[in-house]
Amino acid sequence: MPEIVLVGRSNVGKSSLIRAITRGAADVRVGKRPGVTRKPVFHELDGELVLVDMPGFGFMSGVPRRYQERVKDLIVRYLEEKDNILFAIHVVDAKALPEIAERWERRGEIPIDREMFQFLNEVGLDPIVAANKIDKIKPIEFEEHMDAVAEALGLFPPWRQWLDTLFPISAKTGEGLVEFLEALQERVRKAGYPEFARFFRTK
Numbered sequence: 080m081p082e083i084v085l086v087g088r089s090n091v092g093k094s095s096l097i098r099a100i101t102r103g104a105a106d107v108r109v110g111k112r113p114g115v116t117r118k119p120v121f122h123e124l125d126g127e128l129v130l131v132d133m134p135g136f137g138f139m140s141g142v143p144r145r146y147q148e149r150v151k152d153l154i155v156r157y158l159e160e161k162d163n164i165l166f167a168i169h170v171v172d173a174k175a176l177p178e179i180a181e182r183w184e185r186r187g188e189i190p191i192d193r194e195m196f197q198f199l200n201e202v203g204l205d206p207i208v209a210a211n212k213i214d215k216i217k218p219i220e221f222e223e224h225m226d227a228v229a230e231a232l233g234l235f236p237p238w239r240q241w242l243d244t245l246f247p248i249s250a251k252t253g254e255g256l257v258e259f260l261e262a263l264q265e266r267v268r269k270a271g272y273p274e275f276a277r278f279f280r281t282k
């Protein structure tokens with residue numbers, strides 16, 4: 080069965096986003112603590128398309144580094160080996176990402192989200208980015224903040240150059256959800272499955 084895979088750091092809202100885009104049709108566990116989703120979770124839509132909720136990668140407080148490494152390896156191997164993935168949804172915490180990326184860069188490291196985003200592009204998974212939790216960003220800071228989100232992913236600002244790739248959204252308030260659903264419809268059509276657009280109806 081064709082798959083759409085959701086990847087992202089722990090606690091960014093991957094499970095919440097699945098719940099939002101399927102409007103409760105998928106039974107999804109959402110957690111207060113990072114690391115709630117520990118294995119890929121498969122949500123079948125009408126026995127035709129699978130949404131795959133991957134475990135979160137990156138730092139999680141209270142979780143051994145060994146485990147974090149294993150999760151990252153599992154995700155990379157999964158994405159490399161499967162040939163039925165239509166595209167990937169890369170979920171980021173739009174509020175937290177700029178500061179996290181800056182911390183990595185100050186240490187002379189490549190931010191893990193930039194690395195993942197590049198990897199998804201390299202393996203041809205045509206990633207679409209859900210910049211989640213925008214309800215936590217002050218409206219007056221929104222444009223500048225989204226530029227920083229783009230930059231953290233290695234996309235040159237202004238972020239509005241990337242309107243077909245980067246989608247500000249809140250799984251909590253539903254802001255940006257319609258635009259994101261429309262983009263998913265477009266993506267499944269482009270991938271050769273126009274009939275799957277019905278899974279992403281805007282109402």
Ligand SMILES: Nc1nc2c(ncn2[C@@H]2O[C@H](COP(=O)(O)OP(=O)(O)OP(=O)(O)O)[C@@H](O)[C@H]2O)c(=O)[nH]1
Pocket residue numbers: 087088089090091092093094095096108109110111112113114115116117133134135136211212213214215248249250251252
């Ligand atoms: N304010 C706000 N909180 C959100 C949003 N989306 C998710 N959350 C909260 O963020 C926390 C993590 O959400 P999950 O959906 O479990 O995140 P996840 O990416 O699946 O996490 P893992 O399974 O640990 O990788 C929960 O407390 C959610 O309620 C959002 O758009 N805005």
Ligand SMILES: [Mg+2]
Pocket residue numbers: 093094095108109115116132
């Ligand atoms: Mg989860």
